[in-house]
Amino acid sequence: MNAVESLDAALACGADMIGLVFFPRSPRHVSVAAAKGLRQHVRGRAEVVALTVDADDALIDAICAEVRPDWLQLHGQESGGRLAALRARCRVRSMKALGIAAAADLAAAAAFTAADRLLLDAKPPQDATRPGGNGARFDWRLIAAAELPPFMLSGGLTAANVAEAIAEVGGHGSFVGVDVSSGVEAAPGVKDPVLIEAFIRAARSARPMRKDKVA
Numbered sequence: 001m002n003a004v005e006s007l008d009a010a011l012a013c014g015a016d017m018i019g020l021v022f023f024p025r026s027p028r029h030v031s032v033a034a035a036k037g038l039r040q041h042v043r044g045r046a047e048v049v050a051l052t053v054d055a056d057d058a059l060i061d062a063i064c065a066e067v068r069p070d071w072l073q074l075h076g077q078e079s080g081g082r083l084a085a086l087r088a089r090c091r092v093r094s095m096k097a098l099g100i101a102a103a104a105d106l107a108a109a110a111a112f113t114a115a116d117r118l119l120l121d122a123k124p125p126q127d128a129t130r131p132g133g134n135g136a137r138f139d140w141r142l143i144a145a146a147e148l149p150p151f152m153l154s155g156g157l158t159a160a161n162v163a164e165a166i167a168e169v170g171g172h173g174s175f176v177g178v179d180v181s182s183g184v185e186a187a188p189g190v191k192d193p194v195l196i197e198a199f200i201r202a203a204r205s206a207r208p209m210r211k212d213k214v215a
């Protein structure tokens with residue numbers, strides 16, 4: 001989120017988490033100063049997630065001191081050790097994003113036992129200029145048999161497909177929720193209140209598929 005209007009739309013619909021992107025190449029990038037204002041606007045009505053990509057200690061310290069996020073979401077090549085160090089340094093919960101294209105990609109989860117949560121996202125397309133927020137999805141069926149810690153699902157979700165995604169993945173014992181960016185935008189970096197409301201409504205009314213029922 002990079003605008004008060006988008007925040008208000010998401011909060012009015014009961015969003016649990018608000019993401020702030022600290023990555024200058026992203027159309028969603030916010031400065032630490034702007035993020036501080038957005039964070040204050042949230043006023044505890046949702047958890048605030050700071051998205052970073054291989055951020056150095058100086059940026060992490062600035063984010064943690066000024067924005068005081070509830071979560072750090074790591075989208076770069078951070079190791080499990082780096083995640084654990086940041087978690088302790090910033091005293092916030094941590095979420096590691098993993099790009100998934102094949103079942104083998106889920107094995108990367110083993111390196112992040114210190115993470116409070118994983119974000120399972122699509123691998124970025126080859127011509128992508130950022131590691132996340134590309135509107136690309138992956139085959140959700142890859143998750144079904146995987147042993148995973150608590151995770152959120154993301155990548156190419158929209159109001160039109162989020163119910164299908166939750167039907168497929170929501171029965172997994174470690175599924176916590178969904179995350180969206182492009183699917184609620186009118187243009188890259190421009191969130192659309194109507195799409196936000198449609199997405200949250202569709203996600204909240206979705207039900208996991210009953211795997212024990214055979215038609």
Ligand SMILES: O=C(O)c1ccccc1NCC(=O)[C@H](O)[C@H](O)COP(=O)(O)O
Binds near residue numbers: 133137156157180
């Ligand atoms: O959104 C960005 O621009 C971004 C930039 C750098 C790192 C991560 C970024 N977004 C990560 C997200 O959490 C997205 O919500 C997630 O990848 C899903 O994106 P989308 O497929 O566009 O819904």
